[in-house]
Amino acid sequence: MDVITLKQEIIEYSKTIGIDKIGFGSADVFEELKERLKVQQQLNFQSGFEESDIEKRTNPELLLPSAKSIIAIALAYPSKMKDAPQSTKAERRGIFCRASWGEDYHHILRDRLQKLEAFILEKVPHARLKSMVDTGELSDRAVAERSGIGWSGKNCAIITPEFGSYVYLGEMITTIPFPPDTPIEDQCGTCNKCVEACPTGALVQGGQLDSNKCVAFLTQTKGFLPEEYRVKIGNRIYGCDSCQTACPKNKGLDFHLHPEMEPDPEVVKPLLKPLLQISNREFKETFGPISGSWRGKKPIQRNAIIALAHFKDESAIPDLLQVLKEDPRPVIRGTAAWALGKIGREEVLEDLQKANEREKDEEAQREITASIQVLLEKGLA
Template structure:
């Protein structure tokens, strides 16, 4: 180092960094010790044993709890939070025959992974300008450490019963990132505020995925389900997804700590209303190129167009949009992807009508994929029973 460690007033440097944070595009910054997250390990192991993981996490639990497996001889972790908007100005409305889907707020504006990496790069430049040979390791979301555990230790906020970090200033409408360093920054104190006796988020979860305070069964979480690629076989879960195309905000929307909170001061995070509340039927015919042009800048694009299209089909079924039957019948007849055909069959069964039943009857003859065929049979039987019940009641 150009200056030895003893030449630097680390408390003063920390204070200067906190003052500089807004100019770096960071809304809140906190400092934590880089000790292993010992208590977290047991929680993660139990979570895995119960089958509650999403599968998107870092598989090595040791890496998730031990910063030294990412950066040798770490001494502190810098946690950052960037606030994002919670309200959409002049949102377009769904109308009969022109229904719309929704992207969660975490997918509004530019992909937050890019935004947070930019902020961490600015932070690294600031530190290196003052400590040139500092060793730093930054991560956002897909890194090894658990963002929420770091943020809680660093005093950014507390982990709420909805599993989100809730900050006193910005509620839970924040993106998180962290930087492991070999610098001895003094740690901040954790936030003492908590959720108290409130269980509104747990009660409001559409699929009962919040199985306890701060405990999430990701396999039932709507946000996770919207990001999967296959057929969602549980019909109740299909219904609970509603018109969500990516993600779910329910447990944050109902949180009293988020009431009235809306920050829109980061230009990159401003939502395009037509992108985040798009018309559903045009999504069914999107090419890969059109998908990239329309959604490529959003965090919702990371799984490709298939989940978005499947979820659009679910939404049309949940809206019972009869005007979508010709398109859905065409997908059932011609689409190469069994998860799209199977979901189209479910939607036709939910919408109903003679045209839907005819499409399902025809699909029964040529569908060869087992999972898609099951969806065809279930939907077909539902409509047959509905038709028989209608005829029976008419005869009476």
């Protein structure tokens, strides 16, 4: 088997199926990554969404015996939205991060990897392959870095020379000994703009992320958000782009290479108030096709309430009072109470006091009590 010729054929074929960049790396153990992950675990910087077994995250042969190489792929996604609706005082809107615009990228990348697998198996029927996207055990970023897709930036994203960090990543472990590509030299230099732009200080230093403070992670949690982070989220209802938009390597980059990645402006920049009462069926029909829906509607609704508080949207008071009175979920009731306190209209004081009397959940009750105190102090000032 002429692996050099096969590699070139795969590269050429990848261009015909909508893969924007492809690279090849060895299937050796990721020793440096292993040590970094141990430190992350010791510092409790992991989000909990990752594979917990560090050996599986760093040793490809545990996932595919006799692994010899890994193929990394990257697809560029848009950074600008066409015909974006404006958020107005009467109709406030939230925003999904760019990586969740368009069709769920997991489906898009799996489609490309499946086509690539079929092509390889047609050429080498005895080969064994294992593909993964995002939720697999391996670190997409470490694979992409080793395979020459881009360098690992201080913002903990892969930055490509062609597309910046606006790329989705996927990989395929193979038993074919492809010659590896050369990794790209780090080009961040002394720039520290992403670290400085992080709203919560989650970027502890260049290349080190405390996931528990990251807004992108926080917007995906389902419980009460610590108050110190609520004021940092703004109108983000899923994800965060701050460390990407601050990056000079992303300046002016905007690629519209894949129709299925084009966002529906009304979906990814939705009106906030309607989200508070959206049914499960409506949520699934509207947001189900995008990756930002994977945690369900509860985090999105909680974040929408926080966004309304961010805007101090007095027109949302009736909606928030309805949520406070009728929603069966303590997190949503309590966050609505907090928002009412932040909006700061004293006429809701009586409603909050009644809610406090009937509330059975301790955390929700604490939120209601705190908001009552805020309004009382406002009234006494």
